[in-house]
Amino acid sequence: MKPRLVPPIVIGLVVAVLHLLDGFDGLEHRLTDLRFQLTPSHASGEVVVIDIDPRSLDELNVWPWPRSYHATLLENLLAAGARRVAFDIDFSSRSVAHEDDDELARAIRAARGRVVLPIYQQWKSTNAGELTLMAVEPIAEFASHAVLASINVRPDTDGAVRRYRSRELFGDRSVPSLAGLLAATGRRDNDTFEIDFGISAETLTRLSYIDVLTGHFDPALLANRSVIVGSAAIELGDQITVPLAPVMPGPHVQALAAESLIQNRALRRAPSWFTAAWVMLLAGFLGGTLPRLTWRWALLAGVSSVAALFGGATLIQRVLPFIVDLAPMLIVTGGVFSWSLVAVIDQQTMSMKRNQLDLRRTETLMRHVVENSFDAIVTLGDDGRIETFNRAAERLFDRPADEVAGQSVRSIVELDGPETRLARAAGAPVEAVGRRRGASFPIEMVVTAIDTADEPRLVLFMRDITERKAHEQELEHLAHHDTLTDLPNRLLLLNRISGLAAGQSAAVLLLDLDRFKEINDALGHPTGDRLLKQVASRLQLPLERGDTIARLGGDEFAILLPGASDERARRIASLLIDTLRSPFRMDGLTLQVDTSIGIALWPEHGPDSESLLQRADVAMYVAKRKRQGTSVYSPEQDYNSVRQLVLLGDLRDAIQDDRLHLAYQPQILAEDGKLLGVEALLRWRHPDHGMIPPDEFIQLAEHSGLIRPLTLWVVETALRQAAVWRREGLSICMSVNLSARNLLEEDLPRNLARLLDRHEMPPDQLTLEITESVLMDEPERALAVVTQLDQLGTRISIDDFGTGYSSLGYLMRLPAEEIKIDRSFVMQMDRDSGSATIVRSIIELAHNLNLKVVAEGVETIDAWSTLRSLGCDIGQGYYFNRPLPADELTRWMAGGACPAGEAKAAAQRLAPQVALTV
Numbered sequence: 001m002k003p004r005l006v007p008p009i010v011i012g013l014v015v016a017v018l019h020l021l022d023g024f025d026g027l028e029h030r031l032t033d034l035r036f037q038l039t040p041s042h043a044s045g046e047v048v049v050i051d052i053d054p055r056s057l058d059e060l061n062v063w064p065w066p067r068s069y070h071a072t073l074l075e076n077l078l079a080a081g082a083r084r085v086a087f088d089i090d091f092s093s094r095s096v097a098h099e100d101d102d103e104l105a106r107a108i109r110a111a112r113g114r115v116v117l118p119i120y121q122q123w124k125s126t127n128a129g130e131l132t133l134m135a136v137e138p139i140a141e142f143a144s145h146a147v148l149a150s151i152n153v154r155p156d157t158d159g160a161v162r163r164y165r166s167r168e169l170f171g172d173r174s175v176p177s178l179a180g181l182l183a184a185t186g187r188r189d190n191d192t193f194e195i196d197f198g199i200s201a202e203t204l205t206r207l208s209y210i211d212v213l214t215g216h217f218d219p220a221l222l223a224n225r226s227v228i229v230g231s232a233a234i235e236l237g238d239q240i241t242v243p244l245a246p247v248m249p250g251p252h253v254q255a256l257a258a259e260s261l262i263q264n265r266a267l268r269r270a271p272s273w274f275t276a277a278w279v280m281l282l283a284g285f286l287g288g289t290l291p292r293l294t295w296r297w298a299l300l301a302g303v304s305s306v307a308a309l310f311g312g313a314t315l316i317q318r319v320l321p322f323i324v325d326l327a328p329m330l331i332v333t334g335g336v337f338s339w340s341l342v343a344v345i346d347q348q349t350m351s352m353k354r355n356q357l358d359l360r361r362t363e364t365l366m367r368h369v370v371e372n373s374f375d376a377i378v379t380l381g382d383d384g385r386i387e388t389f390n391r392a393a394e395r396l397f398d399r400p401a402d403e404v405a406g407q408s409v410r411s412i413v414e415l416d417g418p419e420t421r422l423a424r425a426a427g428a429p430v431e432a433v434g435r436r437r438g439a440s441f442p443i444e445m446v447v448t449a450i451d452t453a454d455e456p457r458l459v460l461f462m463r464d465i466t467e468r469k470a471h472e473q474e475l476e477h478l479a480h481h482d483t484l485t486d487l488p489n490r491l492l493l494l495n496r497i498s499g500l501a502a503g504q505s506a507a508v509l510l511l512d513l514d515r516f517k518e519i520n521d522a523l524g525h526p527t528g529d530r531l532l533k534q535v536a537s538r539l540q541l542p543l544e545r546g547d548t549i550a551r552l553g554g555d556e557f558a559i560l561l562p563g564a565s566d567e568r569a570r571r572i573a574s575l576l577i578d579t580l581r582s583p584f585r586m587d588g589l590t591l592q593v594d595t596s597i598g599i600a601l602w603p604e605h606g607p608d609s610e611s612l613l614q615r616a617d618v619a620m621y622v623a624k625r626k627r628q629g630t631s632v633y634s635p636e637q638d639y640n641s642v643r644q645l646v647l648l649g650d651l652r653d654a655i656q657d658d659r660l661h662l663a664y665q666p667q668i669l670a671e672d673g674k675l676l677g678v679e680a681l682l683r684w685r686h687p688d689h690g691m692i693p694p695d696e697f698i699q700l701a702e703h704s705g706l707i708r709p710l711t712l713w714v715v716e717t718a719l720r721q722a723a724v725w726r727r728e729g730l731s732i733c734m735s736v737n738l739s740a741r742n743l744l745e746e747d748l749p750r751n752l753a754r755l756l757d758r759h760e761m762p763p764d765q766l767t768l769e770i771t772e773s774v775l776m777d778e779p780e781r782a783l784a785v786v787t788q789l790d791q792l793g794t795r796i797s798i799d800d801f802g803t804g805y806s807s808l809g810y811l812m813r814l815p816a817e818e819i820k821i822d823r824s825f826v827m828q829m830d831r832d833s834g835s836a837t838i839v840r841s842i843i844e845l846a847h848n849l850n851l852k853v854v855a856e857g858v859e860t861i862d863a864w865s866t867l868r869s870l871g872c873d874i875g876q877g878y879y880f881n882r883p884l885p886a887d888e889l890t891r892w893m894a895g896g897a898c899p900a901g902e903a904k905a906a907a908q909r910l911a912p913q914v915a916l917t918v
Contacts, residue, residue, distance in 0.1 A: 004287070004288075004291060005284060005287050005288060007287070007339050008283045008284065008286060008287025008288075008335075008336045008339060009280070009283055009284060009287065011283055011287075011332060011335040011336055011339065012279050012280045012282065012283025012284065012332050012336075013280070013283075015279050015283075015328045015331050015332045015335065016275075016276035016279045016280055016328065018328070019272060019275055019276055019279065019325065019327075019328040020272050020273075020276055024325075024327040024328055024331065025156075025157060025158075026158060027327040027331075028325055028326065028327040029156070029158060029160070029162070029243065031310075031313075031326045031327055031330075032243070032317075032323060032326075033197070033243040033244055035198070035310075035313065035314045035317050035318075036196070036197045036198040036243065036244060037198075037244060038314055039198050039314060039317065039318040040198055040199075040200050041196075041198050041199050041200070041263075041265075042199070042200060042203040043199055043200070043203045043204045043205070043255075043256075043259050044259060044262050044263055045205050045225070046225060046226060046258075046259075046262050047182060047204065047205070047225065047226050047227075047228060047255045047258045047259060047262070048082075048204075048205045048206070048207065048221060048222055048225045048226070048227045048228070049204050049205070049206045049207075049227075049228050049229075049230070049232075049251050049252060049255050050073070050077070050206075050207050050208075050209055050212055050227060050228070050229040050230075051206055051207070051208055051209060051230075051231075051232035051233075051249070051251070052209045052229070052230065052231045052232060052233055052236065053208050053209065053232045053233055054233050054235070055208055055210060056208055056209040056210040056213075056233075057233055057235070059210050060210065060213075064095070066095070066097055066100040067091075067095055067097075067100040067101055067103065067104040068097075068099075068100040068103045068104065069213060070087070070089070070104050070107075070229075071100075071103045071104040071106070071107035072107075072213055072649070073209065073212055073213050073229065074104075074107045074108070074111065074115065075107055075110075076212055076213065076215060077212065077222060077227055077229075078110075078111055078114065079219075080217075080219035080221075080222040080223065081219065081222055081223035081224055081225075082114070082222045082223075082224075082225055082226070082227045083114070083224050083225060083226055084114050084115075084116060084181075084182060084226045084227065085111065085114060085115050085116065085226075085227045085229065086115075086116035086117075086118075086149065086178055086181070086182060086226070086227065086228045086229065086254075087115070087116070087117055087118065087229045087230070088118055088151055088178070088228055088229065088230030088231070088238070088250055088251045088254060089118070089229065089230060089231075090118070090136070091117060091118075091138040091139060091142050092136045092137060092138060092139065093139065094139055101139075101141060101142075102141075104142065105141040105142055105145070108142055108145045108146050109145040111145070111146075112145075113145070113146075113147060115145070115146040115147070116146060116147045116148075116149050116178065116181055116182070117137075117138040117142055117143060117146040117147070117148055117149070118137075118138070118148075118149065118150075118151040118178065119135060119136065119137040119138070119148045119149065119150055119151070119170065119175055120135070120136050120150060120151045120152050121133050121134065121135055121136070121152055121168075121170065122134065122136055135170045135171070147181065148175055149175065149176055149177060149178040149180075149181045150165075150167070150168035150170075150175045150176070150177045150178065151177075151178050151250070151254060152165070152168050152177075153240060153250075153253060155241065159241050160241045160242055160243055161195075161240050161241065161242055161253060162194050162195060162197075162242075162243060163192050163193070163194055163195075164177065164179060164192065164193060164194070164195050164257045164260075165177055165191070165192050166179075166180040166191040166192075166193070166261075167180065167191070177257070178228070178254045178257075178258070179254055179255075179257035179258035179260070179261055180258075180261060182226040182228070182258040183258045183261035183262045193260070193266035193267055193268060193321075194266075194267040194268070194269065194323060195253070195256050195257050195260050195267070196256070196259070196260040196263070196265035196266075196267055196321075197242065197243045197244050197256065198265075198317075198318070199256055199259050199260065199263070199265065201245075201248060201252050201255075201256060204252065204255050204256075204259075205221055205225070206232075207221065209229070214648060214649075215648065215705055215706075226258065228251045228254055228255050228258075229251070230249065230250060230251030230254075231249060231250065231251065232249040232251065232252070234247075238250040238251070240253050264321055265321050266321055267317070267321050267322065267323050268321060268322055268323065269322075269323040269325065270322065270323065270324050270325055272325075275324075275325040275328060275329070276328075278329060279328045279329060279332050282305075282329055282332055282333065282336075283332050283336055286301075286302075286305065286332075286333060286336040286337070286340075287336050287339075287340075289301065290302065290336060290337060290340035291340045293340075295341060298337065298340055298341065299337075302333060302334070302337035305333050306330055306333055306334075309326060309329050309330060309333065310326060310330070312324070313326045373390060373392055374392055374463075375392055375461050375462065375463050376390065376392045376393035376395075376396040376397070376460075376461070376462040376463065377390045377392065377393060377459065377460070377461055377462075378390075378393050378409070378412070378459070378460040378462070379457055379458065379459050379460075380409055380457065380458040380459075380460065381457065382456055382457075384408055384409050384410075384458075385406055385407060385408055385409070386404050386405055386406065386407055386408075386409060386411075386412075387405070387457070388401070389401035389404055389405065393412075393462070396434070396436075396443075396462065396463075396464060397412045397434065397435070397436050398436045398437050399412070399436070399437070409460070411435065412434060412435055412436075413432055413433070413434055413435065413443070413445070413460075413462075414432065414433040414434075414435065414440070415432075426447045426448060426449045426458075428446075429444050429445065429446050430444070430445055430446075430447070431443070431444055431445070431465070432444075432445050434462065434464070441464060441466050442464075442465050442466055442469050443462050443463065443464060443465060444462065444463055444465045444468075445460055445461065445462045446460070446461040446462075447459070447460055448460075448461070479491070480492035480495075482550070482551040484529055484532060484533065484551070485532060485533055485536035485551050487536055487549055487550055487551045487557075488548055488549070488550040488551075489550060489551065489552070490550065490552045490553070490558075492548075492550065493548060493550035493552075493558055493560060493609075493613075494609040494610070494613070495609075496548050496560055497560060497602070497608075497609035497612060497613075498608070498609045500562060500602060504562065504563060505563055505564065505565060505601070505602065505603075506560065506561060506562050506563065506564060506601070506602040507560075507561045507564040507565075507566070507568070507569035507572075507599060507600070507601050507602065508558060508559070508560055508561075508599070508600050508601075508602065508612050508613060508616045509558065509559040509561070509569060509572065509573055509576070509597050509598070509599055509616065510552075510556070510557075510558050510597065510598045510599075510600075510613065510616035510617050510619070510620045511539070511556070511557045511558070511559070511576065511595055511596070511597045511620070512555060512556050512557075512595065512596050512597075512620055512624065513535065513555035513580075513593055513594070513595050514593075514594040514595060514596060514624065515594070516528065516531075516554075516555035516593070517555075519531060519591060523587075523589070527586065527587065530586055531584055531586065531591060531593070532551075532555065534584055534586075535555075535557075535580065535584075535593065536549070536551065536557070538579045538580060539557060539559070539576060539579065539580075541579055542572055542575035542576060542579060543559065543572070546562055546563075547559060547560065547561050547562070548560040558613065558616070559572070559576070566599075566601060566632065569599045569601065569632075570599065570630065570632070573597045573599060573629075573630045574629075574630065576595070576597065577595055577597065577629050577630065580593050580594075580595050581594075595629075596620055596621075596623040596624035596629065596630075596631075597620060597623060597629065597630045597631075598615075598616045598617060598618065598619030598620025598621070598622065598623055598630075598631055598632075598633065599616060599619055599630065599631070599632045599633065600612050600613075600615040600616035600619060600632075600633045601632075601633070605633045615633045616633065618633055619631045619632055619633040619634075622634075625699075647686075647689075647692070647696075647697065647700060648700055648706070650686065651684070651697055651700065651701060651706060651710075652706060654684060655706065655709050655710055655713050658713075659684075660682065660683065660684050660713065660714075660717075661683050661685075661885075662680045662681065662682060662683065662714070662717055662718060662721070662886070663680070663681045663683055663883035663884060663885060664678040664679065664680050664681070664883060664884055664885075664886060664889045665678055665679045665681065665876060665877075665880075665881060665882065665883040665884070666678050666679075666876070666880050666881050666889075666892070667679060667854065667874050667875070667876045667880075668874065668875050668876070668880050669873070669874060670867065670868045670872050670873055670874060670875055671873070675893065676874055677733065677735070678889060679735075679876060679883075680714075680718050680721075681694070681883045682694055682698075682714055684697055698710075698739070701739075702739055702740070702741050705741075707739045707741045707742065708741070708742070708745060711736075711738070711739065711742055712751060712755070714736070715734070715736055715752070715755055716755060718734050718736070719734055719755055719756070719758075719759040719761055720759060721886050722734055722759065722761060723759045723760065723761070724886075725890070728890070730890075730893070731765070732765070733765035733766065733767065734761065734765065734766045734767065735766070735767030735768070735769055735795070735797060736766065736767070736768050736769060737768075737769035737770070737771070737799055738768055738769070738770050740771075743770070743781070743782050743785045743786075744781070748785065748789070749785075749788045749789055749791075749792050752766070752789070752792065752794065753792060762793075763792055763793030763794050764793050764794070764795065766794045766795065767794065767795035767796070767797050767817070767818075768786075768789055768794050768795070768796055768797070769797040769798075769799040769820065770782070770786065770796065770797070770798060770799060771798075771799045771800050783813060783814065786814060786815065787815060790815035795817045795818075796814065796815055796816040796817060797816065797817065797818045797819070797820060797854070798814070798816050798818070798819050798820065799820045800820065800822040801819045801820060801821055801822060801842060812849065816851060817851065817852060818846075818851055818852035818853065818854055818873075818874075819842065819846045819851050819852070819853055819854070820853075820854040820855075820856055821839055821842050821843075821853065821854070821855050821856065821872075822856065822857075823856040823857025823877070824857070825838050825839050825842075826839065826855050826856060826857040826858060826863060826867070826877075827857045827859065827863070829863055829866055829867075830860070830862055830863060830866070836866070839855070839867070839870060839872075840870050843870050843871050843872055844871075847871065852873045852874065853871075853872050853873050853874070854872075854873065854874040854875075854876060855867050855872045855874070855875050855876065855877075856876050856877065857876075857877050858875040858876060858877030858878075858879045858880065859877050859878045859879050860879060861879065863877075863879070864879055
């Protein structure tokens with residue numbers, strides 16, 4: 001061996017021994033974690049985490065939760081298609097409410113082996129005061145129908161969890177780990193691997209417990225997925241120290257371990273002997289190479305070696321499930337480089353002498369650079385007086401150097417304290433105010449302290465930042481204002497709501513323009529933008545000083561009224577609606593804009609700015625849906641409120657337990673006063689709250705996804721009753737009012753055909769009523785679905801006609817047989833000439849299109865006479881009869897009862913129609 005190779009070989013040998021003794025574990029962990037950070041990846045989505053998060057704890061407002069919640073959650077997950085559901089929750093003891101345990105046990109049993117429950121080991125003290133390791137597992141009622149999986153994790157010496165076992169031994173029993181079970185690895189050994197923390201926990205599919213419990217989630221996220229349910233709330237304590245983050249919820253660690261197995265990223269570390277051999281080879285190679293190079297080339301070679309080692313280890317770790325121990329290789333590289341650097345120090349000493357001459361030349365050069373610099377450069381003595389003043393400083397402060405020499409720095413810069421405090425600002429740029437003759441201006445200043453041979457000096461580098469400050473102010477304005485209308489934006493509005501004083505009342509009005517999209521689509525976005533500017537200008541007219549109007553985006557505006565009461569908020573909302581009621585004129589066109597306004601009051605409707613805006617948004621959509629212009633927030637209208645969550649669960653049970661019922665109201669032919677049909681009305685009598693208005697629970701069903709089973713229940717019930725009537729000699733047709741959500745169901749025609757076949761109902765005796773506004777939400781898609789329903793052989797009826805905005809062209813394309821005039825027009829005919837005109841126009845339009853006309857809300861003989869004179873075909877309302885149960889309606893039809901003897905029993909000859917309001 002060559003003598004010059006002895007030192008690097010010794011360095012390599014020492015490093016290799018220390019590595020074999022685990023001397024570099026701490027540094028190795030940090031390097032591995034850095035490679036995780038540099039090569040992030042996404043979760044596969046095969047594992048979904050259901051977080052018991054702070055929002056769930058707050059909204060359910062009890063802890064520990066009744067196990068019936070877990071049973072409901074499990075049923076929702078399995079109904080959504082979850083492949084397997086794992087609970088990272090301690091079920092080792094029975095709860096106080098045994099019926100809750102029984103409910104969860106039934107749910108686990110019904111899952112048929114698709115539920116995974118945790119088993120883990122923990123230290124417990126014996127009666128003798130000794131600590132022993134004991135297995136904690138679920139109670140027998142749960143474990144007997146579930147699969148048990150270990151959730152044990154063991155930290156490294158630094159307290160962080162990195163390694164994970166595929167299986168665990170509990171006595172003589174081998175139990176698969178939770179991650180191994182969900183990943184379906186099939187491993188039977190106690191294999192240990194390292195979790196790939198490069199898989200970002202942020203990319204895990206996560207749902208809030210409360211959302212899944214209440215059905216507010218997308219079932220597609222869970223279809224054929226493995227699910228882990230566990231605590232994510234810090235206050236519940238299930239937090240584990242991990243790399244790249246202070247702590248991580250235990251379920252998230254289990255999910256990352258499962259993802260590591262699923263993605264073939266279960267990492268293995270290189271054997272210690274393998275790394276030691278590479279350390280020795282690297283020491284020999286560098287020891288024979290670096291001393292031959294100059295220090296610059298040696299530095300480049302050393303840095304390149306470090307970069308190559310790190311890059312190679314990173315690439316291997318990213319491509320293969322393999323971790324290279326990099327710390328000893330980097331340390332031996334640095335050690336050999338340091339040794340080689342010492343070897344050339346002697347040569348560099350000679351170079352330093354030559355550099356002294358270069359320094360003198362550099363000093364002359366620097367004086368020239370300073371004098372001709374574009375930045376103002378000023379030097380100060382230790383007393384804060386000006387010593388030098390370059391040409392740029394003369395131009396900046398409009399003063400010659402000889403005039404300011406010896407003066408205090410205060411003559412050119414405003415200071416808050418003594419001149420000696422400038423030294424504390426050394427290093428970072430600071431902003432200050434400069435002084436020139438008769439004016440002040442903003443400057444940026446960098447202070448540098450220099451120790452010279454005789455005394456310290458301060459060097460001030462300064463430049464005028466007037467233009468930059470103006471640009472920053474402009475950017476600040478743009479960050480808080482809408483670029484189109486120059487109104488405050490959402491960020492500024494939220495800041496002002498947050499700045500409301502404690503105890504101060506306020507109101508937030510959320511305003512949305514109706515049918516603005518139609519204007520944009522028809523006239524183009526430039527016209528829409530000009531309209532928004534005019535709307536923004538008008539909205540400011542009723543407001544007072546101190547009120548804030550902001551544009552949140554699109555056609556949505558918000559108004560903050562500090563100190564406003566409910567009365568003032570309603571008054572301002574009415575003024576805003578009146579202000580926008582006048583037509584807008586542009587490009588020779590006259591545009592009419594309607595609006596809907598939601599009102600939320602602070603602090604009673606929301607404790608913070610975001611929740612206040614959200615609840616104003618809820619109220620606004622209520623106003624839009626009911627077409628009443630203005631609505632104040634009410635928890636009953638909020639589908640996220642506690643009452644609505646309770647009603648949602650009760651409605652689901654009512655559908656399953658058949659606790660809903662239908663009532664029927666007659667329909668009368670105008671031509672001869674004979675009975676034509678009946679309308680079936682859905683009713684729900686809640687055991688605690690009494691009769692629930694249909695508008696409330698139908699909208700709740702639409703928002704929660706229950707509208708599908710609810711509609712099928714009603715159709716099934718109505719067709720079953722029709723079959724009963726048919727056996728009694730009465731031929732009954734069915735007319736069903738579909739929800740907007742029903743029109744999005746691809747299997748709707750197939751389900752209706754199945755129900756018709758089951759109850760032997762001819763398709764042409766089933767009429768499907770579709771609200772006009774539903775058709776206009778997604779007209780093309782609605783037309784396609786309605787066409788399929790028509791091809792099935794069913795009849796189509798357009799309900800509540802006159803309250804929507806459908807075009808004649810679109811109406812002519814629909815395969816409809818009849819139009820139902822909304823009751824609001826019928827009931828106002830005798831006192832409102834405009835309503836009478838609308839009714840007449842609808843009847844004429846329908847007859848011209850060969851459509852029948854049904855008038856709802858007939859309550860007086862005068863209204864019925866007027867409708868008959870206008871040519872209306874069918875009437876319905878309290879004038880004829882109130883809604884009746886099926887048995888009472890049967891007796892009514894048999895008796896031929898109708899007002900003034902007009903209607904006679906004709907059910908055997910004419911097919912009564914049953915309309916379902918949902």
